[in-house]
Amino acid sequence: MAEEVVLLDFWPSPFGMRSRIALAEKGIKYEHKEEDLRNKSALLLQMNPVHKKIPVLIHNGKPVCESLIQVQYIDEVWHDKAPLLPSDPYQKATARFWADYVDKKIRSFSFSFFIYELGGRVWKTKGEEQATAKKELIETLKLLEKELGDKPYFGGESLGYVDVAFIPFYSWFYALEKCGNFSIEAECPKLIAWAKRCMQKESVAKSLPDQQKVYDFILEMKKHFGNE
Amino acid sequence: MAGELVLLDFWPSPFGMRSRIALAEKGIPYEYREEDLRNKSDLLLQMNPVHKKIPVLIHNGKPVCESVIQVQYIDEVWHDKAPLIPSDPYQRAVARFWVDFIDKKMYELGSKIWKTKGEEQANAKKEFIECLKLLEGELGDKTYFGGESLGYVDVALVPFYSWFYAYEKCGDFSIEAECPKMIAWVKRCMQKESVAKSLPDQEKVYEFILQLKKVFGIE
Numbered sequence: 288m289a290e291e292v293v294l295l296d297f298w299p300s301p302f303g304m305r306s307r308i309a310l311a312e313k314g315i316k317y318e319h320k321e322e323d324l325r326n327k328s329a330l331l332l333q334m335n336p337v338h339k340k341i342p343v344l345i346h347n348g349k350p351v352c353e354s355l356i357q358v359q360y361i362d363e364v365w366h367d368k369a370p371l372l373p374s375d376p377y378q379k380a381t382a383r384f385w386a387d388y389v390d391k392k393i394r395s396f397s398f399s400f401f402i403y404e405l406g407g408r409v410w411k412t413k414g415e416e417q418a419t420a421k422k423e424l425i426e427t428l429k430l431l432e433k434e435l436g437d438k439p440y441f442g443g444e445s446l447g448y449v450d451v452a453f454i455p456f457y458s459w460f461y462a463l464e465k466c467g468n469f470s471i472e473a474e475c476p477k478l479i480a481w482a483k484r485c486m487q488k489e490s491v492a493k494s495l496p497d498q499q500k501v502y503d504f505i506l507e508m509k510k511h512f513g514n515e
Numbered sequence: 516m517a518g519e520l521v522l523l524d525f526w527p528s529p530f531g532m533r534s535r536i537a538l539a540e541k542g543i544p545y546e547y548r549e550e551d552l553r554n555k556s557d558l559l560l561q562m563n564p565v566h567k568k569i570p571v572l573i574h575n576g577k578p579v580c581e582s583v584i585q586v587q588y589i590d591e592v593w594h595d596k597a598p599l600i601p602s603d604p605y606q607r608a609v610a611r612f613w614v615d616f617i618d619k620k621m622y623e624l625g626s627k628i629w630k631t632k633g634e635e636q637a638n639a640k641k642e643f644i645e646c647l648k649l650l651e652g653e654l655g656d657k658t659y660f661g662g663e664s665l666g667y668v669d670v671a672l673v674p675f676y677s678w679f680y681a682y683e684k685c686g687d688f689s690i691e692a693e694c695p696k697m698i699a700w701v702k703r704c705m706q707k708e709s710v711a712k713s714l715p716d717q718e719k720v721y722e723f724i725l726q727l728k729k730v731f732g733i734e
Contacts, residue, residue, distance in 0.1 A: 353611070356615065360605070
């Protein structure tokens with residue numbers, strides 16, 4: 288029974304990157320379809336009528352929406368290779384907690400563009416608001432650094448659910464640093480060390496866009512929305 | 516293997532109600548501890564240092580935070596009775612999608628209904644009803660979202676029913692008139708002891724909201 292897997296995606300989306308990484312970790316062949324978010328395809332609107340957002344994972348014609356739900360689905364269906372979630376219920380709950388934390392605090396890179404929170408505020412605002420946003424972002428990253436501790440990955444010895452949920456945002460760090468005029472590595476060296484470790488994995492390196500490219504994209508968006 | 520189970524909670528919280536229902540469905544005894552949110556206990560701050568919120572489920576001294584994570588945890592540990600989450604990965608993904616939808620929409624829209632007035636309130640009411648209609652569509656002709664028995668989506672959604680009367684009074688509208696199928700589903704759920712015992716009286720919730728409105732200086 289040939290599996291048909293399609294991913295409707297948008298290249299700078301950290302959410303899309305999560306599913307790309309999960310599929311790559313499992314060695315699953317799939318068709319990657321790039322969406323133009325200003326001109327969404329009929330397929331996207333049909334497969335995600337509720338939110339009309341990417342990424343959408345389509346498995347044998349059936350859609351799975353929301354990136355973390357996709358990663359869990361991929362992990363459950365293709366469970367025999369590279370498990371991402373722990374099998375122990377308590378460790379699973381802990382992994383879910385931190386993935387949820389990433390979503391609550393750093394998920395602001397939403398491409399509807401009108402729902403900017405933490406990360407978004409770093410380049411959209413000036414002065415005091417930006418300073419506050421930077422401070423909050425650093426606090427969030429430091430907490431995640433603390434959770435990582437001395438482990439090579441959040442998942443322990445191998446890439447896990449929280450790593451997959453979080454590493455995509457690394458591709459946005461350069462853009463954040465340039466716009467916010469600060470160094471994330473100076474504040475969170477252990478986190479950057481972790482990010483570089485992840486980037487040595489093919490599944491991650493091939494799933495994340497070049498940071499300069501992301502920065503250029505942000506500059507375009509800023510121009511387009513008349514920001515600064 | 517119940518071990519020691521404690522739930523730090525706050526009686527009107529729909530999120531706390533989810534865990535109460537899940538524990539009741541599985542017939543698991545636990546200690547319920549009411550938190551005063553204006554004066555959070557050391558235990559709460561110790562067990563949920565990141566968000567400092569209820570509910571917190573403490574199992575053998577180890578905390579599980581976030582209600583949907585708790586429900587999944589309860590379902591996985593006590594997997595032999597009253598399964599809540601489907602075993603099929605695709606059905607599971609669908610159930611998770613709707614719970615995520617409920618989390619993204621219901622609480623915030625509901626809050627706007629009792630906190631705001633005029634156009635903002637009108638928009639919140641409209642969107643709230645649209646969400647319920649969408650959920651009605653997902654329910655279809657099933658007895659419960661979980662099919663023949665209470666499932667993950669039912670547990671995630673039914674707690675908000677305890678706030679419906681408050682929303683209706685504050686927003687001056689009838690949810691039953693707009694979404695009769697939803698109310699029929701609710702009444703089916705309320706016939707289950709696990710649900711009936713976990714939800715507070717709607718009148719009590721309304722009085723609580725009136726108190727909050729006073730405290731926040733909302734007319």
